[in-house]
Amino acid sequence: MNERSVQHSTFVIERQYEASPEQVFAAWADPSAKAQWFPKAEVFEFRVGGREFNHGGPPGGPIYTFDARYEDIVPDKRIVYSYVMDMDERRISASVVTVEFQRTETGTRLLYTEQGAFLDGLDAPEQREHGTKALLDKLGAVL
Structure with missing residues (x-):
């Protein structure tokens, strides 16, 4: 029998983008824009109560499901979403997650907070934070 466990964690990532809050928000809200930096969604319903769903993985490796x-969505200000992640069937x-968009003199300060x-030891906060930083860096390159 596998040992069951849970590790709770909160991490915050801050990024500065030389784009307006409207542009950065749109990169999250528009499915074609988001697909440039985040795995392409099979379902993308950007509205309160809406769903976003995708799955995939490396050839021969596990399938990850998001x-x-x-x-909660406040245009150009805030997005709050909850999500589960599966690896194969587990x-x-x-x-x-709360994503905040704050106007600055040079563009946008994005604050990403994940709780x-x-x-069961199948994922770790450090791994998730590392992967999220890479995605937010890719967002910056797209912007």
Whole structure:
């Protein structure tokens, strides 16, 4: 029998982008724009109560599933969503994310806060933070 465990963690990532909050928000809200820096969604319903869903993985490797629900959206200011992540048929985490867009003199300060429950040693907060930083860096390159 596998040992069951949960590790709770919160991490915050800050990024500065030389683009307006409207442009950065649109990179999250528009499915074709988001697909340039985030795995392409099979379902993309950007509205409160809407769902975002995708799955995939490396050839011969495990299949990862991202299944999110939008909890709160304030255009150009804030996005709050909850999501679960599965690896093959096993749930590896459940999280709540808040993305904040703040206007600065040179563009936008983005604050990404994730509060997660990482399950059964199948995922770790450090891995998730590392992967999220890489995605936000890719967003910066696209902007």
